Amino acid sequence: MEATEAAHGEHHTSLGVDNRMLLMWIFLASECLFFGSLISTYLIYKGESLVRPLPDDVFDIPLTSLSTFVLLVSSFTMVLAVYAAHHNFPKMMKLSLLSTILLGLVFLGFQVYEFRLFGSEGLNLSTNQFGASFFVLTGFHGVHVGVGVLYLGSMLIGSMRRNGLGPSGGLYMEIAGLYWHFVDIVWIVIFTVIYLIP
Amino acid sequence: MATATGTLPQVQEETTIWTWLTTVDHKKIGTMYGISGFAFFLLAGLEALIIRTQLAVPNGAVVDADRYNQLFTMHALTMIFLGIMPLGAAFFNYFLPLMIGARDVAFPRLNALSYWVFLGGALLLTSSFIFGGAPDGGWFAYAPLSDEEFSPGAGLDFYAIGLLILGTSSLMASLNFAVTVFNMRAPGMSMMRLPVFIWMMLVVNFLLILSLPVITVALVQLVFDRNFTTNFFTPAEGGDPILWQHLFWVFAHPEVYVLILPSMGIVSEVLPVFSRKPLFGYAAIVFAGVAIGVLGFAVWSHHMFTTGLGTVPQIVFTASTMAIAVPTGIKIFNWMGTLYGGSIHFNTAMYFAVSFIALFTIGGISGVMHASPPVDSQQQDTYFIVAHIHYVLFGGAIVGIFSGLYYWFPKMTGRFLDERLGKIHFWLMFIGMNITFFPMHFLGLSGMPRRIYTYDADLGWETWNMVATIGSYMLALSIIVFLVNFFWTMRKEPTATDNPWDAPTLEWATSSPPPEHDFDVIPEVRDRDPLWYDRDHGIEKVEPPSEMHIHLPPPSYFPLLIGLGVLLLGVGVLSHLALTALGVVIVIYSIWGWALEPTE
């Protein structure tokens, strides 16, 4: 097992961390600043809207709590997928991966519904500073979830090939998991800072 | 699959256009960065020449106000993003693996992708001259100058989309390089044995990784304001133009260190070699570089003193800005300490390196001056600032790059640039640069504002403007001398040995130019100056085994394809969204192809 791993590209590295794993970690540091800037914009424009609707007029906390819960559960299924990949349970891995993807899609469905609901209540990009900063922030988070769904979807398709994801499959899953958990954590921050704190 | 076999280290493969388009070799990619960067450097210089010609005499009529605004905006954007940054990236691409004893960067295909995305963004931004006018709101694009009312043309859209694409390229390159520095070092190459150039570039990479996302958000907001009805920066709708300034400068102040740190690294390599002694205070210079990087994130509001920040923020940003002079000063003392007592060998590379210290110090000192808000309110938006930035960016960054070019040229091509022409180049550039930019201090102090396209005769600005224009033509002449030198040298026979300067760093342990696989045998590092250590301890270079099978990553066309897709994404936003959709399809398809492509 050791020998095959060495033969398949898990090269020796100076730090002992795989290159791709390190790349993802540093990339996520960059992403922190990306979302940090978007959240800062939202907070700076809090109270600067000249017309309604304001957050209190449109937010539906129980609904968003539900979609937040869906995303949280997807993190749990992602953990299962990584575990299964490492311990060579291909069936369990595919099942958990599929659930993660579906939960991600459900979250996106909630978001589309929420955006349309807010739109019907008169909030859009041009309405006021709340609309602009809210839609751009949560929209970009949604894009990240969407990219994650594509990412995990590609992994799922890849794992269905004859030799699956290959000998580094566990590592690949772990890196994908890192991304997915990060996107979830960002949502927890958004939900707390934007929905819950009045 | 490219496999280097046998004992001939210099098997020159046939190079065709296709090998360059699909290459993943860091040396070829570095060369492409270098050539493109230099071409854009010439373009930006040409823009500057038109500007100087316009300003040579009062009421100049070479260009109108509108074109003038485009020229100074594009001069800055082109120099910064398409000239100096890629030239730094060129050296880093070429020498990072060589200097740390690796065979390539961590992600060769990602490296190629960074280049193609850069080229797409650069062409897109420059093409704005043809398609309805270049950006004209300054490189800072302050709101409300950047909104639809005051910039009705497409220029600012080209600006935003172009910079977003270029930012993506820089981010990918920085991630790749950072991982490479951390993970691909040769045995014995600990972090505190890294060449200073590598350390400075590592700081640069982290500056980019942490500041690019901030400008990305600002640019996205600008795109939304201009195209998708938001009002982030429209005061009448509750928007705040100052927010743009904050986001912009949180990125753009670190950006000036992105421009200067590579050159600081280069002179830190050149000075010890031609002083024949190790760099004085290695640890101090490394920590000073890191300190500059960290502090660089805490000073951005010194660009905004005149917006009325309030007393406390002014004090804080004054203090942090002045504090950043300390690590900078440490570096200057280190360089002088390196020269002190050395047996100095004055060749062209050394001329540039030593003049870097002097010119950069002048720019640094005028920089500390406007760290003080009362002084700054006098100097803001005057030619004093223009003088300052050009001492830092021309006297610093560009001069440092030329030092590196003369120093590393034999390693990259096997040929030495001509010393006599080199010294003519140097003196023309050194004198020309001082004649151009030093008088701008006087112009600024006598009240000449920046970014005016002309001025009246009796304001007392004629003499120094004329002098500055003469200087700029000297600069142009110096570049012509350099180009003559370059093309003449390239026709000569390659004569360079492995280590013609008797330099201490690993890139000189392999042939000049290096073989495709960089090193026949990965070197072992025993000291901070490995080749000097081996020389002094009589350690012979390890002979390559008679049979070598070195795996090199195979060429790939997916980086080029993704680069094309990313370009289409941008073009689509500027023209028709169908192109964006096509771009998305190409990108997704190519990423799949990329993932499934065998790399072993």
Ligand SMILES: [Cu+2]
């Ligand atoms: Cu600054």
